[in-house]
Amino acid sequence: xxxxTDRRGEVTRSASEGVRRRVWTGLWVGSLLAILGFLVxxxxxxxxxxxxxxxxxxxxxxxxxxxxxxxxxxVLVNPNVAExxxxxxxxxxxxxxxxxxxxxxxxxxxxxxxxxxxxxxxAASILPLFAPPLxxxxxxxxxxxxxxxxxxxxxxxxxxxxxxxxxxxxGLVFVxxxxxxPYVYMFTSSALRNMDPSLxxxxxxxxxxxxxxxxxxxxxxxxxxIVSGMLLSFIVMLGIYGIPAVLGAPTNLAVLTTxxxxxxxxxxxxxxxxxxxxxxxxxxTGALVFLQQKVLSGRSYTTVAGKAFRPRxxxxxxxxxxxxxxxxxxxxxxxxxxxxxLIVAGFRKFMxxxxxxxxxxxxxxxxxxxxAIFDNPLTLNSIxxxxxxxxxxxxxxxxxxxxxxYTIHRTQVTGRRWIDLISTVxxxxxGLVVGVAYLWAWIGIPGGLYGTIWILALAFIARFMPDxxxxxxxxxxxxxxELEEAAWVCGRGMFxxxxxxxxxxARPGVIASMTLLFVLAIRELGSSLFLYTSNTMVMSVLxxxxxxxxxxxKTAAFSIVQTILLGVLIGGANWLSRGAAxxxxxxxx
Numbered sequence: 001x002x003x004x005t006d007r008r009g010e011v012t013r014s015a016s017e018g019v020r021r022r023v024w025t026g027l028w029v030g031s032l033l034a035i036l037g038f039l040v041x042x043x044x045x046x047x048x049x050x051x052x053x054x055x056x057x058x059x060x061x062x063x064x065x066x067x068x069x070x071x072x073x074x075v076l077v078n079p080n081v082a083e084x085x086x087x088x089x090x091x092x093x094x095x096x097x098x099x100x101x102x103x104x105x106x107x108x109x110x111x112x113x114x115x116x117x118x119x120x121x122x123a124a125s126i127l128p129l130f131a132p133p134l135x136x137x138x139x140x141x142x143x144x145x146x147x148x149x150x151x152x153x154x155x156x157x158x159x160x161x162x163x164x165x166x167x168x169x170x171g172l173v174f175v176x177x178x179x180x181x182p183y184v185y186m187f188t189s190s191a192l193r194n195m196d197p198s199l200x201x202x203x204x205x206x207x208x209x210x211x212x213x214x215x216x217x218x219x220x221x222x223x224x225x226i227v228s229g230m231l232l233s234f235i236v237m238l239g240i241y242g243i244p245a246v247l248g249a250p251t252n253l254a255v256l257t258t259x260x261x262x263x264x265x266x267x268x269x270x271x272x273x274x275x276x277x278x279x280x281x282x283x284x285t286g287a288l289v290f291l292q293q294k295v296l297s298g299r300s301y302t303t304v305a306g307k308a309f310r311p312r313x314x315x316x317x318x319x320x321x322x323x324x325x326x327x328x329x330x331x332x333x334x335x336x337x338x339x340x341x342l343i344v345a346g347f348r349k350f351m352x353x354x355x356x357x358x359x360x361x362x363x364x365x366x367x368x369x370x371x372a373i374f375d376n377p378l379t380l381n382s383i384x385x386x387x388x389x390x391x392x393x394x395x396x397x398x399x400x401x402x403x404x405x406y407t408i409h410r411t412q413v414t415g416r417r418w419i420d421l422i423s424t425v426x427x428x429x430x431g432l433v434v435g436v437a438y439l440w441a442w443i444g445i446p447g448g449l450y451g452t453i454w455i456l457a458l459a460f461i462a463r464f465m466p467d468x469x470x471x472x473x474x475x476x477x478x479x480x481x482e483l484e485e486a487a488w489v490c491g492r493g494m495f496x497x498x499x500x501x502x503x504x505x506a507r508p509g510v511i512a513s514m515t516l517l518f519v520l521a522i523r524e525l526g527s528s529l530f531l532y533t534s535n536t537m538v539m540s541v542l543x544x545x546x547x548x549x550x551x552x553x554k555t556a557a558f559s560i561v562q563t564i565l566l567g568v569l570i571g572g573a574n575w576l577s578r579g580a581a582x583x584x585x586x587x588x589x
Contacts, residue, residue: 029415032404036422039462043437044429050275050440071276081277084259091172091244091255092237098177099233102330103184104219104226109323111192112218113314121327126186128179128334130570132523134242134543135559139338140166140175141246141547142345142556148352150341150359157356167250175243178334180233187229191222210314235288238281239430241526242540246547256281257432261529264436275440278433286428342563345556346370369557373546379558382542383565386522389456389538393521397461398514401468402506406498408469409476410484427466431526434463439530451533459531460521467520468513475509476502519570522562539565 052067075081106125110118128136143150144166155162165171199221203213219226241257248258256277263274316323345351347365358364373379407413408420426434438459442450449455479502487497503510525540532541539562546555 094173095176102181107189184229191225435530
């Protein structure tokens with residue numbers, strides 16, 4: 001009798017616990033979906049509504065009246081939009097071609113050859129990723145101006161009758177290509193490391209030369225990685241505002257991103273037209289992302305099997321010094337030369353350089369531009385705002401990404417696929433379009449987020465959510481499930497297991513993800529342009545303001561300040577991450 005009562009009580013407690021677990025799971029999934037809906041779905045829907053109406057959100061608020069596709073038809077037949085679209089395709093297409101050539105060459109040099117100092121070349125290959133696009137654009141305006149550019153000055157000094165003009169479409173193509181090659185490098189170098197060298201050896205035994213093997217076996221086998229890196233670099237270039245804004249402005253060269261910003265600055269602002277162009281840009285980007293996912297999911301180019309192998313190294317003989325020299329030249333062009341240009345412009349009193357001797361006249365240099373920018377209260381205010389936005393983005397965005405990543409990769413709850421899908425959507429939305437979407441979502445709501453520092457932080461969290469979740473997913477996948485199961489057997493609940501097992505072991509990845517968010521938030525310009533006010537101006541916006549004000553010295557000086565700040569932050573975060581990794585190793589040991 002007592003036994004039956006105990007079993008009945010046990011069954012009742014088990015059923016009650018199951019109901020409570022389902023309720024908590026439902027609340028957890030519902031909360032994440034609600035947050036993602038607030039951050040991603042709502043702004044995108046408001047952007048679409050803005051493109052389908054003719055109301056001004058500032059004056060009229062939001063309305064479902066007069067829904068039509070007139071704005072889309074207007075922009076599609078607008079010759080200015082067609083010109084901006086053509087310029088965009090040429091700039092991004094040409095830049096992608098250069099990026100593929102550079103990225104593929106460096107991945108082959110680093111992975112497949114006996115080039116000396118390969119670690120140095122590998123580091124040089126990804127350094128451009130850390131340069132803010134606007135700072136890179138400013139540096140190349142100093143170097144490549146058709147009248148006062150340092151490159152033309154040096155050509156004249158040497159006696160060469162050469163002339164470069166980076167205020168052109170081809171200047172834009174070149175700068176895009178050299179700064180976005182790391183995206184191709186990262187994909188292709190990884191594919192080359194994982195490729196079985198026996199396939200190349202078989203080709204050479206059959207009589208194929210090393211050159212023929214490279215183009216008939218090696219590159220075709222890593223074609224998915226090449227195409228994927230190519231599409232990613234194209235997508236990133238499509239959403240960049242800073243570089244075309246500074247290189248294209250002197251000659252009124254417009255691409256889609258600069259054209260959208262121009263629409264919101266006209267009098268009166270054409271918010272509806274800007275929304276329609278932004279939707280078109282988002283659809284193009286989304287189609288490319290979909291294509292990239294299809295390429296990555298292909299299985300017809302299998303190069304990794306169960307058999308163990310070591311990457312093959314090709315002996316280049318004396319030619320290895322040529323490949324080393326190529327790496328040095330790339331580092332000089334993308335890092336050293338632009339840095340020297342910023343230093344010259346930042347410290348030189350006046351940018352008029354009569355000849356090369358004048359360039360080395362130390363009397364022409366001073367700290368006047370640095371004094372001027374720090375005398376401006378907006379400078380310190382923008383630094384404070386940028387750091388504040390960066391901290392909010394890193395802490396809130398990192399916490400949310402941890403919750404999303406854990407739910408996707410460590411649980412089997414119903415609804416996690418939807419969480420994965422919605423959190424991935426922003427990868428297809430350029431930063432500038434995120435800014436327009438948040439503008440539409442909040443500008444017409446009095447007392448809302450518009451005008452606060454939070455709207456910038458929330459836009460950045462939404463914009464970089466896919467990057468953060470992806471960076472964290474690697475840490476989650478490295479933790480074996482038996483560690484969590486052991487905690488559950490010992491009576492720990494889910495939150496206790498996360499706090500005592502998962503979070504300590506994933507700490508290096510969490511710190512790295514938060515650092516990534518912080519750095520991306522500090523350098524983001526596209527979204528900030530539409531969301532800042534005079535009280536919430538951040539560093540990237542003030543830098544663009546200095547440039548548009550025509551003071552190249554202040555622009556260069558502030559670029560140096562921003563670069564040093566980013567360098568210190570990245571170095572500090574790297575030190576913290578390394579300490580956390582050692583702590584985790586000690587803990588697991």
